[in-house]
Amino acid sequence: MVDSTEGGVHAKVPRGRPRSEAVEQAIIAGVVRLLEEGVPLADLSIERIARTAGVGKATIYRRWDGKEALFVDVLRVFEEPDPELPGTSMRDDLICLLEGLRRRGLNMRSSALLHNVFAQMKALPKLWAAYHTTVVEPRRRATYEVLRRGVAGGELRGDVDIETANDLLVGPMLVRTVMRPDAPLDDGLAERIVDTVLEGLRPQP
Structure with missing residues (x-):
């Protein structure tokens, strides 16, 4: 679940959500946070995203085969x-x-x-x-x-x-x-x- 506030878009992970989905939401929220801070897409490395989300790079690669696939899922956050x-x-x-x-x-x-x-x-x-x-x-x-x-x-x-x-x-x-x-x-x-x-x-x- 993603909650939109005046300060930007933030991912909220409700209690009881399966761990894997909670991790994915944390990663997506990390990308959104970096974008809100003005980091260009071209400068968003997997390493930087992992550091922001508090996960290892391998955790990201287990869910997405690269930045492009991850970014497409991030864009879905903004769309109905x-x-x-x-x-x-x-x-x-x-x-x-x-x-x-x-x-x-x-x-x-x-x-x-x-x-x-x-x-x-x-x-x-x-x-x-x-x-x-x-x-x-x-x-x-x-x-x-x-x-x-x-x-x-x-x-x-x-x-x-x-x-x-x-x-x-x-x-x-x-x-x-x-x-x-x-x-x-x-x-x-x-x-x-x-x-x-x-x-x-x-x-x-």
């Missing part, structure tokens, strides 16, 4: 979990997925630390690749699967290119969350994007 899709319709599932992106955009705007970490991450190719492999790609595959179900169920035209449809849906949200930080991210944005895109992709009568 991926939404559980309602499964009632393709439209509802797509709105749910885009709403998750909108909330992440709001988190990015409200957290100077998170914004700074992502900016640094883009300059670290191995970390950026690890984040895409473990976080971005699964989300993209989830959208592909929803769109494929839409085609199979007749909610989308059979000739729709799934990758292009994904880009049409996700693109506007990414523009507002990444390229236009001053653009509104209001509550109805996900629904408007989905309905606008689907208007051109549904089967014609």
Whole structure:
């Protein structure tokens, strides 16, 4: 469990938690503490993280195969979990997925630390690749699967290119969350994007 306070993000380990999970939380909290102190990602060595968390380097390597995998788990501390899709319709599932992106955009705007970490991450190719492999790609595959179900169920035209449809849906949200930080991210944005895109992709009568 991670508790966010005005002083930053701190990991709290409740009593009764299994020892291995408590150790992992202590390590992640150690990385967050160093980031809050202004230590650049590139300067976060396993040795320094272990010293801050009060564990040995071997303890970290038993849980993560390197800094990149550890940092991806640290970033998850700042993000809401991926939404559980309602499964009632393709439209509802797509709105749910885009709403998750909108909330992440709001988190990015409200957290100077998170914004700074992502900016640094883009300059670290191995970390950026690890984040895409473990976080971005699964989300993209989830959208592909929803769109494929839409085609199979007749909610989308059979000739729709799934990758292009994904880009049409996700693109506007990414523009507002990444390229236009001053653009509104209001509550109805996900629904408007989905309905606008689907208007051109549904089967014609």
